[in-house]
Amino acid sequence: MTLLEVKELRLAFGGLLAIDGLSFSVNEAEIVSVIGPNGAGKTSAFNCVTGFYRPTGGEIAFDGRSLLGLRPSAVAGVGISRTFQNLRLFGELSVLDNVRAGSHLWLKQSVFDALLHTPRYRRTERECTDEANHWLDFVGLRGDRYSAARNLPYGEQRRVEIARALARKPRLLLLDEPAAGLNHTEKAEMLDLIRRIRDLGIAIVLIEHDMGLVMQVSERIVVLNFGKEIADGRPEEVRRDPAVIEAYLGSDAHA
Numbered sequence: 001m002t003l004l005e006v007k008e009l010r011l012a013f014g015g016l017l018a019i020d021g022l023s024f025s026v027n028e029a030e031i032v033s034v035i036g037p038n039g040a041g042k043t044s045a046f047n048c049v050t051g052f053y054r055p056t057g058g059e060i061a062f063d064g065r066s067l068l069g070l071r072p073s074a075v076a077g078v079g080i081s082r083t084f085q086n087l088r089l090f091g092e093l094s095v096l097d098n099v100r101a102g103s104h105l106w107l108k109q110s111v112f113d114a115l116l117h118t119p120r121y122r123r124t125e126r127e128c129t130d131e132a133n134h135w136l137d138f139v140g141l142r143g144d145r146y147s148a149a150r151n152l153p154y155g156e157q158r159r160v161e162i163a164r165a166l167a168r169k170p171r172l173l174l175l176d177e178p179a180a181g182l183n184h185t186e187k188a189e190m191l192d193l194i195r196r197i198r199d200l201g202i203a204i205v206l207i208e209h210d211m212g213l214v215m216q217v218s219e220r221i222v223v224l225n226f227g228k229e230i231a232d233g234r235p236e237e238v239r240r241d242p243a244v245i246e247a248y249l250g251s252d253a254h255a
């Protein structure tokens with residue numbers, strides 16, 4: 001079943017067309033990668049889907065419902081979580097509290113409960129901590145979960161960000177360059193983690209420059225160049241597509 005449907009998406013920054021007619025869909029529990037040279041419009045597309053940017057034209061629907069005009073928090077509420085190219089953890093907060101912040105999205109608490117520390121407040125706070133610990137185990141965090149997030153090595157912080165996104169209980173997860181800055185072993189672990197997330201029934205859209213990872217993990221790949229979609233297909237099709245080779249390597253590649 002189609003979960004996310006992007007149709008004829010357009011986004012202009014003044015005279016610059018950052019996205020010029022992008023259409024793609026993502027099925028439930030599918031891994032789709034969006035690739036393209038620097039500045040092709042990949043992150044802008046994520047920002048449109050998640051309500052950070054308002055598209056100039058086109059349609060974005062999730063589970064049959066339009067997302068246009070929704071604020072980022074409302075988009076998260078319908079079941080779409082994301083991570084950011086530049087990590088956005090709360091550096092001073094503990095690792096555990098960063099992930100607990102993700103669970104608060106679905107907690108049913110009132111200000112009244114929080115102020116008076118009602119039994120319901122204590123129960124839901126406990127659930128929230130259990131959930132956070134569960135997701136930190138799931139992503140394979142090795143570091144101390146009670147220390148400030150900024151003290152963790154970079155690769156571990158990436159895992160925390162993914163744990164926080166998962167704690168929101170998404171049906172679709174958008175990962176913006178999750179392997180950037182990771183070493184060889186960490187990249188292999190990231191590949192395994194992405195597959196395990198999909199095995200939970202969560203669809204994934206991945207922006208990634210590491211072609212080895214993209215080719216191994218993706219069921220489908222959408223290729224952007226200067227805001228235009230130049231290919232959409234299975235990894236083995238996209239790899240051989242002359243327009244894709246040209247976009248990445250320039251016309252010299254044919255020589």
Ligand SMILES: Nc1ncnc2c1ncn2[C@@H]1O[C@H](COP(=O)(O)OP(=O)(O)OP(=O)(O)O)[C@@H](O)[C@H]1O
Pocket residue numbers: 013016018036037038039040041042043044045
């Ligand atoms: N807030 C903004 N204001 C103006 N121009 C922007 C803004 N965000 C992105 N752009 C421009 O839109 C184009 C697409 O940028 P975008 O960041 O989406 O590309 P990308 O494919 O994600 O690149 P990268 O792989 O380098 O992250 C670029 O020309 C960029 O300079």
